[in-house]
């Protein structure tokens with residue numbers, strides 16, 4: 726199936742804002758405190774982990790807990806806009 730981005734910048738902005746709000750919650754702090762990157766499984770200091778959307782926002786992903794995982798910077802850079810099944814760390 727070919728992917729066409731139909732998500733507006735406005736919608737992406739809203740989801741980014743929601744993600745930012747979720748970063749302040751204890752749910753996210755607990756998730757990050759494990760220090761484990763969702764993709765490579767390596768352990769990092771929690772402050773080095775970033776919030777990553779499993780399904781990227783521009784592919785219709787949402788800022789909901791089920792779609793947010795901690796990722797190290799390297800994996801985050803490598804993944805970019807790939808869907809999880811396209812991404813090999």
Ligand SMILES: [Zn+2]
Pocket residue numbers: 762763764765766767796797798799800801814
């Ligand atoms: Zn990683």
